Amino acid sequence: xxxxxxxxxxxxxxxxxxxxxxxxxxxxxxxxxxxxxxxxxxxxxxxxxxxxxxxxxxxxxxxxxxxxxxxxxxxxxxxxxxxxxxxxxxxxxxxxxxxxxxxxxxxxxxxxxxxxxxxxxxxxxxxxxxxxxxxxxxxxxxxxxxxxxxxxxxxxxxxxxxxxxxxxxxxxxxxxxxxxx
Numbered sequence: 001x002x003x004x005x006x007x008x009x010x011x012x013x014x015x016x017x018x019x020x021x022x023x024x025x026x027x028x029x030x031x032x033x034x035x036x037x038x039x040x041x042x043x044x045x046x047x048x049x050x051x052x053x054x055x056x057x058x059x060x061x062x063x064x065x066x067x068x069x070x071x072x073x074x075x076x077x078x079x080x081x082x083x084x085x086x087x088x089x090x091x092x093x094x095x096x097x098x099x100x101x102x103x104x105x106x107x108x109x110x111x112x113x114x115x116x117x118x119x120x121x122x123x124x125x126x127x128x129x130x131x132x133x134x135x136x137x138x139x140x141x142x143x144x145x146x147x148x149x150x151x152x153x154x155x156x157x158x159x160x161x162x163x164x165x166x167x168x169x170x171x172x173x174x175x176x177x178x179x180x181x
Contacts, residue, residue: 008098013055013076014055017055017056017076018050020075022050024074028068039063040063045060058072144171144175145164148167148168
């Protein structure tokens with residue numbers, strides 16, 4: 001419903017609401033026509049919500065939430081108590097949103113899938129970056145023994161004292177360069 005140019009935040013919200021409505025339609029095994037018949041919202045409005053072309057007004061949002069038996073914020077996160085109105089969106093995110101909103105649904109799914117893969121890779125990298133190679137730092141014997149004591153055997157059980165001593169000496173010799181050559 002054209003009432004002027006939407007902000008990048010509005011465009012992003014349209015995609016979020018659209019995605020959430022689609023998700024609930026799939027989860028509940030319902031179709032857009034079921035949503036229209038049970039809420040009394042016009043088919044054209046339902047279509048615009050599903051296709052990310054417009055946002056439901058508060059009344060229609062409540063009808064949709066009631067139909068899916070979810071909270072309004074499950075569809076439109078702006079209705080959550082902890083929602084921050086002044087979310088700063090980077091220029092890149094704004095551009096992605098602007099371009100994505102102009103794509104057909106299958107292409108929007110590709111963008112979403114790509115973003116999900118990138119997010120997963122980023123999370124995995126962040127988790128892996130928490131592992132600091134011990135060769136990057138000089139350790140005292142006490143620090144090294146503490147590190148070794150936190151390890152577990154390959155079967156998940158606690159290491160024996162002999163195993164701890166073995167790994168302490170192995171790591172210490174490696175760090176001092178005595179295992180090379």
